Amino acid sequence: MSAETPQAYDDLLDAYRRVSNLGSAVGVLSWDQQVTMPEGGGPARSQQLSTLSGLKHELLTDDEVADALDAAGEAELSDEQRAVVREIRREHERAAAVPQELIEQISATSSEALEVWESAKADADFSQFAPVLDELVELRREYAAHIDPDRDPYAVLFEEYEPYLGLETAETVLERLRDELVPLIEAVGDSDVTLPEPFADGTYSEQRQEDLSREILTDLGYDWDRGRLDVSSHPFTSGNQFDCRVTTRFLSEDPLSALTATIHEFGHAFYNLGLPQEEYGTPLGASRDLSVHESQSRLWENHVGRSRPFWESIADDVRSAFEGVDADADTLYRAANRVYDDNLIRVDADELTYHMHIIVRFEIERDLINGDLAVEDVPAVWNDKYEQYLGVRPENDAEGVLQDIHWSHGNFGYFPTYTLGSVMAAQLYAAAEDDLGDLDGAIRDGEFEDLQTWLRENVHRHGARYRTDELVERATGEPYTAEYFLEYATEKYGDLYDL
Amino acid sequence: MSAETPQAYDDLLDAYRRVSNLGSAVGVLSWDQQVTMPEGGGPARSQQLSTLSGLKHELLTDDEVADALDAAGEAELSDEQRAVVREIRREHERAAAVPQELIEQISATSSEALEVWESAKADADFSQFAPVLDELVELRREYAAHIDPDRDPYAVLFEEYEPYLGLETAETVLERLRDELVPLIEAVGDSDVTLPEPFADGTYSEQRQEDLSREILTDLGYDWDRGRLDVSSHPFTSGNQFDCRVTTRFLSEDPLSALTATIHEFGHAFYNLGLPQEEYGTPLGASRDLSVHESQSRLWENHVGRSRPFWESIADDVRSAFEGVDADADTLYRAANRVYDDNLIRVDADELTYHMHIIVRFEIERDLINGDLAVEDVPAVWNDKYEQYLGVRPENDAEGVLQDIHWSHGNFGYFPTYTLGSVMAAQLYAAAEDDLGDLDGAIRDGEFEDLQTWLRENVHRHGARYRTDELVERATGEPYTAEYFLEYATEKYGDLYDL
Incomplete structure (x- = not known):
């Protein structure tokens, strides 16, 4: 051959x-x-x-x-x-x-925007940030026009991060999520159930948290000969099939945060470590794009790491890591799934409300880039959407539109892949359970091999061999759909909140 | 301008x-x-x-x-x-x-040589290594001929590492060292004095050793905002004027070893950190070649780190780092300067005999490359020279000619820069003392600023502005010479060994 x-x-x-x-x-x-x-x-x-x-x-x-x-x-x-x-x-x-000159202009404007954003956020004043944001929007429209002048610029930018699902599919999925999650979140807010907070009154040493993170990475089968765990201000994963490292960060008052972040990054790393070694340096040895990558992190973070059997398997470890915490598995499970329906900040969000944060920014950046929304109108639209989707209204721009860094990097089109990946995770997990039978027992026993083999076979080993839509359809037997995520979310949170 | x-x-x-x-x-x-x-x-x-x-x-x-x-x-x-x-x-x-093909051939042969060397060393059998060494010698002769077919190939290779001192100068210096150090080492061996070994009976935790290394780096003024200390199997320094990191390694039975290595690497790092920041990426912001670099590490390792006032300044720290060691400053100073005149291994050598190890390999590799010595004759010549210069004869090739990795990397001409740097260190240190007055008092008080400013002014800030010979002459007022090193060694070891 x-x-x-x-x-x-x-x-x-x-x-x-x-x-x-x-x-x-x-x-x-x-x-x-x-x-x-x-x-x-x-x-x-x-x-x-x-x-x-x-x-x-x-x-x-x-x-x-x-x-x-x-x-x-x-x-x-x-x-x-x-x-x-x-x-x-x-x-x-x-x-x-794209002309090199334009790339450099975007890069220079982003550097400037980053500083302006920091100061605007400190002052909670969007108007400081508006001019440079306007400039970045204009530059990215130009960028998109160089790639394809005949299409909506946002669709072109979106493909930078998710080349094959198509913006139309993304919009359909995100709209359906919005339409079904908004009432679910409302119902959760109206529920009489309050989920427990067993860590609320303590502080938890970094060393103990780190030991626990390492223990759980080991339990999940993280290959330490090809990886390492470090601390950085934002958790991230970096590397390839020979060497893929994760980072996390520790909050002294909330040990669940580091744990969740670590498991999330494990999912990213486990994907990269499953790419074929002999194809390193070629597209067949490279991961598929952002939504697929996020499907892997979310699958481990949510479908495994926030599941009841997982908490049953690690409850002893958690209790012995943190003196004074004597919550049982059920309490820990429910604590890990508490919905924060009055939270304004994406990075503090739970599994359910998270997607509203994404959808707000998605809708706004799409309209901004396509010219249907003026920069000056952004804060008002932002606040209205938060009220509409989450029932909360930011009191200022710092806790509203200025909360995230991504726009100052000149990145538009990136955000939706977070939610698209979560949706894909649910579909993949359902297909794995369809093939392997119920996974709860295995997870409760700390046995992840069947699931891991399934992911290796159906996702990882292909690298970028298939387009995203093909990959999903081959792995699950049907086209990409929000069905499984909504089913999962409705059942899980219905159960947790007695809906 | x-x-x-x-x-x-x-x-x-x-x-x-x-x-x-x-x-x-x-x-x-x-x-x-x-x-x-x-x-x-x-x-x-x-x-x-x-x-x-x-x-x-x-x-x-x-x-x-x-x-x-x-x-x-x-x-x-x-x-x-x-x-x-x-x-x-x-x-x-x-x-x-040099044709790219030849570079790749040398690289491939070196990879092979590395494996062969490891196995030959394990078997203490030079004859296994001889054919691939022969090949490397031949390739390097070719390499030198591409650069200048009209000169001795070894002189050309030497310039790869030290471009401006010239092989003739190097030979003069090394011959003079050999002629004067051999009788000095003999006299040391014949002396009735035995220097103390206060660490001989204990083992010393890695953590304590690391803490002490960090403390001493801090005392020396290592800029932790632009550096870090880590562990690696061989100590080394890596970086530039913005970020220059050192490594060390800890031997549980010999805490002096890590300490010495750390101070040596500090000298390398302190040089790089003194290069002008605004010239980063240009020759004016790059360090001069290997002999100058080694002069900086040796100056700190030997002229500061092995001096009596330095041990007076750190004796308390050393005693409190290592329980059970109650040696006074004088004992520690003498222990740090013990001459191992029956040692066959370069990396275990003391400040004095070290240069004999260098000179042996230098003389042999020069003759090999220039065609005056056949590969098969190398072990015999090696052993004879050890007997002649150090009064000891290796019992086998593992503790003889196979001890060092450098030839299997295809590096010839590199070794002499170790000694040339030590010689330069003595000359620079003498010039600094000439300008600044006796430095002993300052060192005893842990005050290194005057010396450091002198080095910054006279060496570091110039980058590669001057040729090596010019740099030395500008800094010291006279041409490069072995005079100061020999004076220093004779006086110091004469004193230590009652000669």
């Missing part, structure tokens, strides 16, 4: 491996910057990162890559090889379409 | 900054590999490193760099700018002279 591989295909892959290795090197440098780099290292590090990113862009958009893509496109290729060409072509074309 | 800078010079610098940033990125990836990377990460990491090194070579040897060098060479430049051009030209010309 390999002897017959067309030369153009081999050339393409050689060129792409360098692009991919540059991307991996950027990943290592960024991990280091967030985890181990001494404070003073910033100025040198940003120059290093800028050189590597610039080179990556140059190599990806090189004429040789264009020529190899053309030649490979005309060659006799296997299905897998065609998938590789499809992925590289997509990356190449998007990168080549 | 900057407005008048010729365009070619700016272009050259822009191109070079990318080369330099790629080199820095390689440094970060290597540090991570040795310090934080999980075991399984190797295969991906070597691909990343190979991509970055390959790109660095391509950018350095690019025609644009050649053109910019030519144009800059004809432009009106300041002295500093001419120094920049000189350094870039040197790097460019050496890299461009």
Whole structure:
């Protein structure tokens, strides 16, 4: 087979491996910057990162890559090889379409926006941020127009993060979630049930929390020979199939937070560690895009980590980690699933209200980018939507529209993948249970192997071989749908809140 | 001034900054590999490193760099700018002279040699290693011939590590050291004095050793905002003027070893941290080559860290770090300077006999590369030289010629810089004392500022502005010489051993 591989295909892959290795090197440098780099290292590090990113862009958009893509496109290729060409072509074309100058302008404006956002947030004053946000919106519209002038710019930007589900599918799913979750959240708010808070009165040492996080990563089968756990200000996962590291952070008054974050990042890492090693550096050895990645983290965070049998399996560990906490498994389970229906802040949200935070920003950024909403009107629309979807109204912009950093990075289209991934997680988990039978008993016994093998077989080993929609349909037997998530959420929270 | 800078010079610098940033990125990836990377990460990491090194070579040897060098060479430049051009030209010309194929061949043969060396060392059998060593010698001769076919190949290889002192100077210095140190070491061996070993009967926890290393780094003024201390199997320093990290390693039975290693690495780091920040990425912000770098580590390791006043300043700390050790400062000072005249292993050597280990390998590798010695004769010559210079004869090749890894890396010409740096350290230290007055009192009080300012002013701030020989002459007022080292060694060890 390999002897017959067309030369153009081999050339393409050689060129792409360098692009991919540059991307991996950027990943290592960024991990280091967030985890181990001494404070003073910033100025040198940003120059290093800028050189590597610039080179990556140059190599990806090189004429040789264009020529190899053309030649490979005309060659006799296997299905897998065609998938590789499809992925590289997509990356190449998007990168080549946008002038380097515009990229640099977006990067410079984002740097400025970041500072402005910080000060505007400190002053709870959106009007400070409005002009630079307007500029970023304009620049991203230009960016989208370079890629495809004939389509809605937001649809084009969305595909940067989720190339294959399509904005229309995303909108259908998000609207359905909004329509069904808003009444569910209202019902939870009206319920007489109050879920317990067994950690409310204590403080919990970082060391104990870290030990517990390590113990649970070990229980989940995290491969320490190919990973590590560190602390960073925001939890994240970085790496590939040979070396994929997670971080977490510890809140002294809320040990559930670190635990949840750790399990979430485990899901990301477990995906990367399941990519085929022999395909490292090619699209077949790379993870699918953000919604699929988020489906893996959410599956572990929510369907496993927030399940009753999981808390039954770790209740002893939790009690012995934290002196004075003598909650039983049921109490811990219910505590881990408490709904915060008066919370305004996305990163503090529970599994249910979380999606309202996403949907608000999604609807606003879509209309902003498509020109249906003016920047100056954003705070009012934001506050109205919070009142409408969550029944709470921010008192100021700091706890409203300014809460998240993403827009100051110039990122629009990224947010919805969080919710799309959660929806996908439910569909995948349902399909796994369909294939494997009820998983509760195994989870209660701390046995995750069947589920893990299922995920390896149906998701991880394919890398970017299939488009997102194909991947979901092959793994679950049906097209991507919100059905399973809504069923899961309705049943779970109906049960927890006696609805 | 900057407005008048010729365009070619700016272009050259822009191109070079990318080369330099790629080199820095390689440094970060290597540090991570040795310090934080999980075991399984190797295969991906070597691909990343190979991509970055390959790109660095391509950018350095690019025609644009050649053109910019030519144009800059004809432009009106300041002295500093001419120094920049000189350094870039040197790097460019050496890299461009050698075919990429030969580089790859050396790299592949080294990988093979490394495995063969490990097994040959385990079997204490040089004959296993001989064929691949022969191959490496041949490849390096070819390599040298590409750079300059008209000169002795060893002189060319030596310049890879120390470009400006010249092999002739190196030989003069090393011969003089050999001629004067051999009788001094003999006299030490014949002396009735036995220096104390206050740590001989205990074991010392890693934690205590680490705490002490950190304390001493703090005392020396290591800037923790721009550095960190970690553990690795061989101590090393990695970084630049914004972020320069040191590593050490702890031997449970010999706490002096980690302490010495830490102070040595401090010297390397303190040099890098003193390079001008605004010149990061250019030769003016880069350290001079290996002998100068080693002069900085040896100055701190030996002239400060092995001095009597230094032990007077830290004796309390040492005693409180290690329970049961109640040696006074004088005992600690003498223990830290014990001469191991029956030791066969370089990395276990003391300050005095160390140079015999260097000189043996230097003389042998020079003759090997220049064709005056056959590979098969190496072990016999090695053993004879040990007998002649140190009065000990290895019983087998493992404790003889196979002890060090460097030849299997294909590195020839590197070893002498260790000794040349020690010699330079003595000359610099003498010049500093000449300028500042006797430093003993300050060191006893833990005050290093005057010495540090002197080093910043006379060495660090210049980057690679001056050639090595110029730098030494400007800093000390006279040409590079072995005089000060021999004076220092003779006086110190004469005193310690009642000679």
